[in-house]
Amino acid sequence: MALNKYLDIAPEVQKALDEGRPVVALESTIISHGMPYPQNVETALNVEKIIREHGATPATIAVIGGRLKAGLSPEEIDYLGKTGPAVAKASRRDLPVLVAEGRDGATTVTTTMIIAHMAGISVFATGGIGGVHRGAETTMDISADLEELAHTPVMVVCAGAKSILDLGLTLEYLETHGVPVIGYGTRELPAFYTRKSGFAVDYEIDTPAELAKAFYVKQDMGLGGGMLVTNPIPEEYSMDADVINKAIDEAVEEAKAQGIHGKETTPFLLAKIKDLTGGDSLASNIQLVYNNAKLAAATAVELSKLAKN
Structure with missing residues (x-):
């Protein structure tokens, strides 16, 4: 898929996918637009922890520096949480401009689905x-x-x-x-x-x-x-x-x-x-x-x- 050249899959997520292990996608709008800092970051990291405890690998999804990301580091999650609503809320229509301009975007249900599917992830919790x-x-x-x-x-x-x-x-x-x-x-x-x-x-x-x-x-x-x-x-x-x-x-x-x-x-x-x-x-x-x-x-x-x- 042509879109894949714009996609970065975190090593932990890629390894789980390669081995046929379960992965769960997570959106990032809830981090930037859904809650105040630092509660947003605490919640996002807790959600990832819960997914690991129940046998799957979490893949929080976002657009950072114009790259579509399937799987974020704790530092990237903290960055989105601190930046908050200044991060663009990215729906399908926004992806080409955000990527072309090298900007950040917090993914909605729509864009999380798009990027999850690109990465080969079939289940998404929101x-x-x-x-x-x-x-x-x-x-x-x-x-x-x-x-x-x-x-x-x-x-x-x-x-x-x-x-x-x-x-x-x-x-x-x-x-x-x-x-x-x-x-x-x-x-x-x-x-x-x-x-x-x-x-x-x-x-x-x-x-x-x-x-x-x-x-x-x-x-x-x-x-x-x-x-x-x-x-x-x-x-x-x-x-x-x-x-x-x-x-x-x-x-x-x-x-x-x-x-x-x-x-x-x-x-x-x-x-x-x-x-x-x-x-x-x-x-x-x-x-x-x-x-x-x-x-x-x-x-x-x-x-x-x-x-x-």
């Missing part, structure tokens, strides 16, 4: 995916994450779609594009901070081995595209639905009043919700990422077994 924004029938504000899930063969393990979105329309969009939406141990779409949304997923699957088999068969059949695994936040970290929904409604109204739109929307809303909930939403966010890392690692382990057979 917090929540983007989706169809509220009011998209007039704004046409639909996350590129959904289009990437339709085309790029990577399994994305998340805690559902952020409840700042229109969850019903997000599911409709994924259905139209042939993306299976799996609930891990649930038939209901988790809503990021909370375990329930009122919307049904396509299938419930209860073990990492079954998740791996569904994804393996999808690729083996030549159907292509990704698979979305929605993993509910652990009960003890789940937020009160009324509290979080009230905060979301307030944040959405303020974003409208300030004319916030496009790629600025999600960081603005998440920061506002964090303020409105006294930081509880950030604590929940960290725990659900850890939970997704465990499931992604366990699934990657099972997928590597299938690939060897």
